[in-house]
Structure formats: structure tokens, C-alpha cells
Amino acid sequence: MPPLPISMEEAKRRGVDRFDVILVSGDGYVDHPSFGAGVIGRVLEDAGYAVGVIPQPDWRRAEDLSALGTPRLFFGVASGNVDSMVNNYSPNRKRRRRDVYSPGGRLLRPDRAGIVYADRVHALFPETPIVLGGIEASLRRFAHYDFWSDSVRRSILADAPAEMIVFGMGERPVLEVAGRLSSGEEISDIRNVPGTAFKMAVREWRSSDREGRLQIPSFDEVAKDKRRYAEAFCLHHAEQDPYRGRAVVQPHPKTVIIQNPPATPMTTEELDRIYELPYTREAHPSYHEEIPALEPVRFSITTHRGCFGSCSFCALTHHQGRIVQSRSIDSLVREAEAMTEHPRFKGVIQDVGGPTANMYGMACSLWKTCGACADKLCSPACPTLAADHSRQLELLRRLREIPGVKRVFVSSGIRHDLILADKSAAGDEYLQTLTRHHVSGHLKVAPEHVSASVLAAMKKPPRNVLEEFLRRFKAISREEGKEQYPVPYFISGHPGCEIADMIELAEYIRDHRLYSEQVQDFTPTPMTVSTCIYYTGIDPFTEKAVHVPRGREKEIQRAILQYRDERNWPHVREGLRLAGREDLIGDGPECLVPRGR
Numbered sequence: 001m002p003p004l005p006i007s008m009e010e011a012k013r014r015g016v017d018r019f020d021v022i023l024v025s026g027d028g029y030v031d032h033p034s035f036g037a038g039v040i041g042r043v044l045e046d047a048g049y050a051v052g053v054i055p056q057p058d059w060r061r062a063e064d065l066s067a068l069g070t071p072r073l074f075f076g077v078a079s080g081n082v083d084s085m086v087n088n089y090s091p092n093r094k095r096r097r098r099d100v101y102s103p104g105g106r107l108l109r110p111d112r113a114g115i116v117y118a119d120r121v122h123a124l125f126p127e128t129p130i131v132l133g134g135i136e137a138s139l140r141r142f143a144h145y146d147f148w149s150d151s152v153r154r155s156i157l158a159d160a161p162a163e164m165i166v167f168g169m170g171e172r173p174v175l176e177v178a179g180r181l182s183s184g185e186e187i188s189d190i191r192n193v194p195g196t197a198f199k200m201a202v203r204e205w206r207s208s209d210r211e212g213r214l215q216i217p218s219f220d221e222v223a224k225d226k227r228r229y230a231e232a233f234c235l236h237h238a239e240q241d242p243y244r245g246r247a248v249v250q251p252h253p254k255t256v257i258i259q260n261p262p263a264t265p266m267t268t269e270e271l272d273r274i275y276e277l278p279y280t281r282e283a284h285p286s287y288h289e290e291i292p293a294l295e296p297v298r299f300s301i302t303t304h305r306g307c308f309g310s311c312s313f314c315a316l317t318h319h320q321g322r323i324v325q326s327r328s329i330d331s332l333v334r335e336a337e338a339m340t341e342h343p344r345f346k347g348v349i350q351d352v353g354g355p356t357a358n359m360y361g362m363a364c365s366l367w368k369t370c371g372a373c374a375d376k377l378c379s380p381a382c383p384t385l386a387a388d389h390s391r392q393l394e395l396l397r398r399l400r401e402i403p404g405v406k407r408v409f410v411s412s413g414i415r416h417d418l419i420l421a422d423k424s425a426a427g428d429e430y431l432q433t434l435t436r437h438h439v440s441g442h443l444k445v446a447p448e449h450v451s452a453s454v455l456a457a458m459k460k461p462p463r464n465v466l467e468e469f470l471r472r473f474k475a476i477s478r479e480e481g482k483e484q485y486p487v488p489y490f491i492s493g494h495p496g497c498e499i500a501d502m503i504e505l506a507e508y509i510r511d512h513r514l515y516s517e518q519v520q521d522f523t524p525t526p527m528t529v530s531t532c533i534y535y536t537g538i539d540p541f542t543e544k545a546v547h548v549p550r551g552r553e554k555e556i557q558r559a560i561l562q563y564r565d566e567r568n569w570p571h572v573r574e575g576l577r578l579a580g581r582e583d584l585i586g587d588g589p590e591c592l593v594p595r596g597r
């Protein structure tokens with residue numbers, strides 16, 4: 001199957017004179033299930049709609065945005081696979097020099113791409129509905145702290161001339177919206193689709209039925225008062241469940257934002273169908289340069305959606321949700337078999353995973369009836385959660401047996417605590433199998449920190465779990481005669497983290513001779529618990545004050561994590577002195593940095 005058309009010439013070759021839906025995206029167009037416009041486009045096409053894509057338009061040129069004409073139903077507008085501000089700026093707010101979702105890594109995406117594209121589309125096609133989608137719109141659906149302007153911004157729906165946001169994983173809501181528009185409904189009448197948010201005039205809201213809708217503090221309140229911000233976050237966070245969540249309402253100065261409950265989870269059959277659509281796994285053939293983000297995932301397989309980890313710094317809870325939805329093994333095997341026919345396939349499946357690779361096939365018996373608990377986080381200790389790796393073992397075995405497949409890697413991060421929590425024989429066997437067959441020299445683990453208080457703030461498992469896991473991984477690697485190493489990911493500057501905590505982590509890295517280049521400086525991206533704490537200095541669930549490193553302290557924390565880098569030594573010395581740890585400055589074996597001249 002050819003990719004979706006990005007020009008009228010291509011459309012005409014397919015016998016299409018007018019599109020039903022036109023997707024405008026900040027990414028280069030890649031016909032692959034890991035790319036938003038790729039998957040939404042194929043899903044709509046599979047349902048019988050004529051879909052065109054306008055990838056990375058120059059928003060200053062009307063010709064770019066009008067190249068495909070007026071769609072019959074709506075424009076779907078998205079920043080792309082990543083929030084445009086995260087994509088365009090580094091954690092210290094410096095402009096990036098490369099966009100990995102763009103041909104040749106070129107910079108073609110405007111800041112706040114969702115708003116910019118929607119503005120321009122609306123100016124050109126004022127009568128055509130605009131539906132925002134993708135991660136940027138999804139995570140900016142309520143008033144939110146925006147790190148790049150250091151301010152509280154309104155919901156993206158209040159700023160953009162769009163009628164609706166499809167939030168979370170959009171296939172099911174977008175199909176329902178397309179179906180209802182196609183049957184003649186007006187977009188302004190479509191107000192009850194799970195997985196969508198819409199806006200209402202203030203006057204209409206005042207006289208409307210509020211039954212079953214939860215009103216949270218307004219934009220004006222959260223912009224003025226950090227306690228109200230934390231309260232609003234806590235309230236809408238509790239409703240992000242497809243089974244028990246209520247619609248959430250947030251008044252804004254000129255409009256009222258109403259978020260319906262999230263879409264119900266996909267069935268295995270639905271997911272199988274989506275991922276087995278006829279993707280070419282290629283960028284659009286008109287591109288002369290590679291899209292850097294495609295190469296690492298071209299031959300990867302997505303096994304599931306959702307993550308019950310609830311790490312504080314991750315927005316997945318608000319986007320894919322906590323309920324894990326897994327594909328069938330047969331479908332995954334068929335996808336891998338189809339890959340072996342691809343002309344570029346060299347026998348290596350680059351990744352078999354999802355948000356957390358080893359959550360594949362896991363489920364809590366409550367999810368299907370009551371959703372995920374509101375009053376506690378999911379944990380391997382929950383008796384109703386089956387932390388069982390046997391389905392993954394079977395999947396990996398079947399993938400290894402496919403003729404033409406030489407290696408199968410698990411490159412997505414794994415939750416090491418889940419492996420240890422699996423007390424069946426499958427837990428041990430999974431670690432053995434992973435170590436023996438599915439690690440490409442380095443195993444990514446994401447402990448993120450080792451200090452007990454920081455781990456608690458991050459909602460990550462305690463340090464002793466990491467140590468036990470690493471001990472077992474290294475022992476198996478030794479038995480197998482394999483030179484492979486764990487690559488732990490650590491975060492500096494997270495809310496709740498003090499300089500003393502970073503020194504504890506640096507000493508841990510020193511003592512365990514860990515490779516510590518995988519360093520992330522905490523970035524407050526929209527709609528995470530950590531971002532709420534970063535902005536307010538308050539834990540939204542306990543209302544307690546939390547220390548938030550900023551400015552110079554944040555720089556020092558980052559430097560301490562990379563204490564081996566000579567360029568960081570002045571900062572590291574400063575941090576050690578501030579924490580009263582001059583004993584770690586000097587030439588001794590325990591010292592992190594030498595004395596300065």
C-alpha cells in the first residue's frame with residue numbers, strides 16, 4: 001500500500017478529488033505505527049476515509065496549508081510526536097540545533113506548533129472544524145505551567161481556534177468524531193465522546209446541566225494561587241480513568257474547557273488491527289534525506305500501551321493511562337514475519353516493547369470493571385496485579401524462532417522491580433532470557449536515583465531492589481560469558497532532591513563503577529506530578545511543601561551527576577562545599593574531584 005498522499009497529484013493517482021480528513025503535523029511524514037500522523041492516518045483510511053497529510057508546512061505560506069484543499073470533515077492538527085517546546089529547546093532552554101523528526105534533522109517546526117498551525121488553518125478555512133491531537137495538545141488540555149515562558153498558560157483549546165482536542169491515544173475518539181461528522185452532526189454538538197475535550201461559551205456553561213461533571217479551580221485562580229493550582233491538578237489527576245473518571249470542567253476567561261473521561265481501553269483485537277495496517281515503515285518517498293527518529297525504531301514492535309508505574313516525572317498516566325492494553329502474540333509474530341519481507345530488514349528486530357517493556361501481558365483483575373484505583377498507586381505488591389512474565393517469554397521465544405530473524409532486542413526500558421516481584425518461575429526465566437538473548441551489550445534500567453527521599457518523591461522502587469536486580473543481571477551475564485553492562489538512567493534536579501542527595505548518588509556511581517553518561521536534568525514538561533511540584537513547591541496529594549532545586553542549585557546538581565567531566569569540577573566543588581562534604585575534594589580514592597588550583 002502506498003503511503004497517504006501529501007499532494008493533490010498523489011491524491012488524484014488514487015482517485016481522490018477531495019479529502020475527508022487532512023492531518024497537519026509538525027513531524028516529517030513517516031508511514032510507521034510509532035509516528036502519530038502515520039498511525040491516525042492509516043486508522044482513518046482503514047475506516048474508509050480519504051486522508052491527506054500536510055507534514056511540516058511553512059506556516060507563513062498559505063500555499064502550504066491550502067495545498068490539499070478543504071477537507072469534507074475536519075483538519076486534524078498536531079505538533080507531532082513530541083511537544084514542540086520540548087522538541088525545540090534543551091532543558092536549559094537553549095534552542096536545539098536539530099529536529100530528529102524532520103528530514104535531515106532540519107528545523108521546520110514552529111514553537112507552540114499546535115496553536116500556530118491551527119491559527120493559520122482557521123484563517124484560511126474558517127468554516128472547517130479543527131481537531132487538535134497529539135501529545136502537545138493532550139498534555140496542555142487544562143491550564144498548565146509552561147516552563148519555557150515560566151508562566152501558567154491557558155488550556156491550548158482556549159488559545160487555539162480549534163473546536164476539540166482528542167487527548168490520549170486517539171484512534172477510537174477520532175473515529176467516533178469522524179463518523180458523527182460524516183453522518184451530518186455539527187462539531188459543536190459532539191460533546192460526549194470519551195477521549196475528547198471541548199470548549200463551551202461561558203454563558204452556555206452557566207445554564208447547562210452540571211450533573212456528573214467536576215469543576216476544578218479556574219484558570220484565573222490557578223494562575224494567581226499556587227495552592228489552587230496544586231488543588232486543580234490533584235482533582236483532575238484523580239479523574240483520568242476511563243471507567244470511574246468524571247468529566248472535568250475548568251472555566252477560563254472567555255470560555256469553559258470540558259474534558260470528557262478518557263477513552264476506554266482498546267481490546268486486543270482492536271490493537272492488533274491498528275498495528276497490522278499496511279505501514280510501509282518508510283518516510284514519504286518525496287524526502288531526499290533520512291528522518292533521524294525513524295532509524296532506531298524502523299524495525300521495532302509495539303507490544304502494548306499504558307503503564308501502571310505512575311512515575312511522578314512522566315506524563316504517561318495522563319496520556320496513555322495506567323491500564324495496560326496488550327496485543328496478541330499471534331499478531332506480534334505476524335508483524336515480525338511481515339518485517340522479514342521488508343527490503344531493508346537485516347534480521348534485527350530493534351525493540352519489542354512499549355512504555356515499559358516488561359509490562360506486556362500484565363493486568364490487574366480490577367481494571368476491566370472498576371478501572372485503576374483512585375486512592376493508591378498500582379504496585380507489584382497488589383494481590384490483584386498479575387506481575388507474570390510468562391506471556392512475554394512465550395512472545396520472545398516465538399519471535400526468535402521466525403526464519404530470517406537473527407536477533408531480537410528489548411530496547412525499551414524495563415521495570416526491574418517487576419521482574420523481582422514475579423515469584424513464579426517466569427520471573428527468573430525472564431531475566432535469564434533477557435540477559436542471554438535480548439540485550440545488545442547494554443541493558444537500560446531507569447532507577448533515576450538512589451536517595452530514599454528522592455525515590456519516594458519520584459514514586460520509584462527503593463535502592464535495595466535495584467541492587468538485587470543488578471547483582472542478578474551481572475551474575476547471569478558472567479555465567480553466560482557475556483560482556484554486557486547495565487546502563488542506569490539518573491535524573492538530577494528533581495523536586496525533593498537536595499545537593500546532599502546528589503552527592504549520595506555520585507558516591508553510588510563511584511562505588512559501583514557505573515557508566516553515568518545517561519544523565520537527565522529534570523525538565524518540567526506539561527501535566528506531570530513533578531511539574532506541578534516544581535511550579536508550586538507543594539506535593540498536590542499531601543499538600544506538604546517540597547524543596548525544589550532551581551537556578552544555580554539545579555546546575556550544581558547536574559554537575560555532581562557528571563562529576564567525572566572536568567568541565568563540571570568548579571560546580572561540583574561548590575556543591576560539595578555547600579553540603580559540608582569537602583572530604584570528597586582532593587586526591588584520595590573516595591574523592592569525586594581534585595582540589596582546584
Ligand code: SF4
Nearest residue numbers: 364372373377378382
Ligand atoms: S488493585 Fe493495585 S494494581 Fe489493581 S488497580 Fe488498584 S492499585 Fe492498581
